[in-house]
Amino acid sequence: MIPCKLIGKRLFLLLLTFFVSTSINNVSAADIAAGKALFMSKCASCHQVLKPGTGPALAGIEDRHTWADHNELLKWINNPAAYLAKDAYTQGLLAQYKSMMTAFPDITLVDVDNIVAYINDAAVAKAPPPGDTNAGAPKSNSNAIIFGVISLILAIIALILMQVNSNLKKMSDDAEGISRPEPVPFYKNKVYITMFALLFFAFAGYQFSKAAVGLGRQTNYEPVQPIFYSHKVHAGINQISCLYCHGSAWESKHAAIPSVNVCMNCHKAIGEYVKGPTLYDKEGNEINGTAEIAKLYKYAGFDPNNPNDWDPSKAKPIEWIKIHNLPDHVYFNHSQHIRAGNVQCQSCHGEITGMDEVKQVSELSMGWCINCHRETKVDFNYTDSTGNKFYSIYEKFHNDIKNHKMDSVRVEHIGGLECQKCHY
Amino acid sequence: MMKKFWIIIGCLTMIAVLAGCDKTRRSPGRASMPDMSYSRAYETYSSTENLKENGINYTARPVEGTIARGDMASYENKNDSTGYARSAVVKNPLDFSTIDMKEAERLYLVNCAICHGSKLDGNGPLWNGGDGPYPAAPKNLLADDMKAMTEGTMFHSLTYGKNLMGSYASQLSTLQRWEVIAYIKMKQGGTATTTTTVVADTTAAAIK
Numbered sequence: 001m002i003p004c005k006l007i008g009k010r011l012f013l014l015l016l017t018f019f020v021s022t023s024i025n026n027v028s029a030a031d032i033a034a035g036k037a038l039f040m041s042k043c044a045s046c047h048q049v050l051k052p053g054t055g056p057a058l059a060g061i062e063d064r065h066t067w068a069d070h071n072e073l074l075k076w077i078n079n080p081a082a083y084l085a086k087d088a089y090t091q092g093l094l095a096q097y098k099s100m101m102t103a104f105p106d107i108t109l110v111d112v113d114n115i116v117a118y119i120n121d122a123a124v125a126k127a128p129p130p131g132d133t134n135a136g137a138p139k140s141n142s143n144a145i146i147f148g149v150i151s152l153i154l155a156i157i158a159l160i161l162m163q164v165n166s167n168l169k170k171m172s173d174d175a176e177g178i179s180r181p182e183p184v185p186f187y188k189n190k191v192y193i194t195m196f197a198l199l200f201f202a203f204a205g206y207q208f209s210k211a212a213v214g215l216g217r218q219t220n221y222e223p224v225q226p227i228f229y230s231h232k233v234h235a236g237i238n239q240i241s242c243l244y245c246h247g248s249a250w251e252s253k254h255a256a257i258p259s260v261n262v263c264m265n266c267h268k269a270i271g272e273y274v275k276g277p278t279l280y281d282k283e284g285n286e287i288n289g290t291a292e293i294a295k296l297y298k299y300a301g302f303d304p305n306n307p308n309d310w311d312p313s314k315a316k317p318i319e320w321i322k323i324h325n326l327p328d329h330v331y332f333n334h335s336q337h338i339r340a341g342n343v344q345c346q347s348c349h350g351e352i353t354g355m356d357e358v359k360q361v362s363e364l365s366m367g368w369c370i371n372c373h374r375e376t377k378v379d380f381n382y383t384d385s386t387g388n389k390f391y392s393i394y395e396k397f398h399n400d401i402k403n404h405k406m407d408s409v410r411v412e413h414i415g416g417l418e419c420q421k422c423h424y
Numbered sequence: 425m426m427k428k429f430w431i432i433i434g435c436l437t438m439i440a441v442l443a444g445c446d447k448t449r450r451s452p453g454r455a456s457m458p459d460m461s462y463s464r465a466y467e468t469y470s471s472t473e474n475l476k477e478n479g480i481n482y483t484a485r486p487v488e489g490t491i492a493r494g495d496m497a498s499y500e501n502k503n504d505s506t507g508y509a510r511s512a513v514v515k516n517p518l519d520f521s522t523i524d525m526k527e528a529e530r531l532y533l534v535n536c537a538i539c540h541g542s543k544l545d546g547n548g549p550l551w552n553g554g555d556g557p558y559p560a561a562p563k564n565l566l567a568d569d570m571k572a573m574t575e576g577t578m579f580h581s582l583t584y585g586k587n588l589m590g591s592y593a594s595q596l597s598t599l600q601r602w603e604v605i606a607y608i609k610m611k612q613g614g615t616a617t618t619t620t621t622v623v624a625d626t627t628a629a630a631i632k
Contacts (some may be wrong), residue, residue: 007565032562041564045562046560046587046588046589047565053560053588054557054560054588090500152436156435159428159431187427214453215453215455215456216453216454216455216456216457218452221451221452222448222450224450238550239538239549240549240550241533241534247534247535252506256468259594261591264590269558269588270558275556276557283448312591319471325452325461325462328465328478331458359449
């Protein structure tokens with residue numbers, strides 16, 4: 001049993017700290033909320049609480065310069081240019097961060113008090129907790145093992161039953177006094193051997209031809225990339241459009257890989273991976289997202305402690321490994337499919353928004369292309385603003401549709417099966 | 425006895441084969457004709473690092489002063505404080521009436537809305553009221569200071585980047601950047617002062 005005296009002492013200490021802290025800070029939750037609203041609308045574009053952004057980090061602002069006096073801080077915020085002219089400290093800040101603070105003449109002293117209250121509150125709340133533990137384990141795919149064990153058990157049972165069956169038959173024959181010739185074991189039975197040989201050749205031939213056809217096809221290819229870039233996090237959770245990075249898919253043959261500066265559009269500010277789910281690679285190893293972003297910084301030549309000194313022209317390209325490969329003698333054009341044809345990226349690339357590591361979902365074989373060209377209906381309307389005027393030239397098809405001779409035009413009807421469309 | 429032994433061995437092999445099928449495929453496999461499957465020519469993304477050793481001059485940049493077909497002359501102000509100050513008087517060379525606003529909206533939604541929000545309210549999915557991964561609040565494009573910003577200054581910031589925003593010159597052509605600016609200005613309630621500079625009228629029509 002815990003002594004009551006100890007509890008009383010602890011309670012007393014707790015109350016004491018509570019009163020002391022409230023009497024020192026003397027801020028209400030409402031002040032902090034008002035400060036947060038102001039901070040988000042006025043300051044957050046350039047300042048973060050814990051890390052330097054366009055401007056310095058604001059945690060511990062009252063310990064720096066003369067900012068503990070909020071009147072001084074107010075003068076700076078209301079008119080930075082005038083304040084800077086007479087003050088060496090802020091001149092140093094300008095030299096370090098290379099961009100002049102915007103003036104906020106509407107801010108009042110109460111606003112400053114509230115904003116500082118919010119900053120102090122957020123600096124404590126947002127500081128990384130010590131000993132952060134990660135829960136959750138990777139999903140291991142154990143289905144194959146379960147099926148294997150089940151089939152093994154069934155095979156053994158079948159074997160035992162066959163044995164029992166033949167033994168029982170022998171016993172009943174013995175009991176009835178019928179003497180049969182010693183049965184030929186099944187592995188010497190010529191019918192069985194012939195059947196087995198035929199089955200074996202059919203199976204082996206099928207497997208052999210399948211393997212030969214599959215040479216050079218890369219379905220499910222899922223290489224380890226130089227950086228663990230998760231499409232699930234970027235395109236899925238954060239809803240970045242595919243075309244933000246692969247914009248040239250709209251305009252050209254290639255769905256280009258973004259250059260490092262496109263990554264840095266966001267990652268100049270996002271230096272750590274904290275808000276998303278824990279990442280695992282296919283082998284089940286946990287991935288440290290922050291370390292992966294650090295790899296990007298290395299390629300970009302970016303120093304997160306000195307964000308304003310970054311020179312994008314010094315960046316080195318990341319050598320991503322190409323997954324989807326078409327042979328040299330096949331012409332494929334992205335813009336033709338997604339812009340003219342209105343095909344979604346996911347139709348060929350699968351549920352990219354759910355993939356941490358990208359794998360090739362489609363076969364990319366000729367049969368696969370042709371099949372889609374046979375099945376896909378063309379949006380043949382050309383009259384309204386969304387339609388493609390090009391289709392106006394197919395007079396016969398339009399007449400046939402009008403006369404109900406055909407219900408829809410598919411890609412094969414407008415040349416989707418011509419050899420020269422893709423091979424020339 | 426031997427018979428049963430072989431049967432059991434056979435079953436175990438089958439299981440091993442079945443279990444093996446589940447593995448992640450980390451290699452592309454063999455190609456029947458590798459020099460057809462993997463082009464020998466210099467294709468997009470081929471490494472150009474050793475071209476110089478072979479005496480080939482390659483810079484990966486367009487010849488200075490040239491303009492891509494369908495694009496417009498590049499922006500002349502430099503990325504410094506004088507350039508920024510000068511940008512305030514630059515006018516959108518596109519004619520408002522000929523701009524394909526549907527295309528401009530598409531460009532905005534793809535490239536800008538992720539931070540600045542599809543409603544231009546500065547609350548895109550990356551910020552999400554402070555809950556998204558982006559640590560700095562994107563500008564609310566409907567705020568008064570952004571409405572007061574001239575289209576030239578906006579274009580300057582879009583071209584070279586501003587504060588935490590990066591340069592979009594690599595993702596959007598000069599023409600596309602002006603289209604996006606026109607879209608933003610239209611959404612802001614319109615600088616209806618249709619500029620009548622006709623530099624890019626023909627190109628604007630041609631790109632469609």
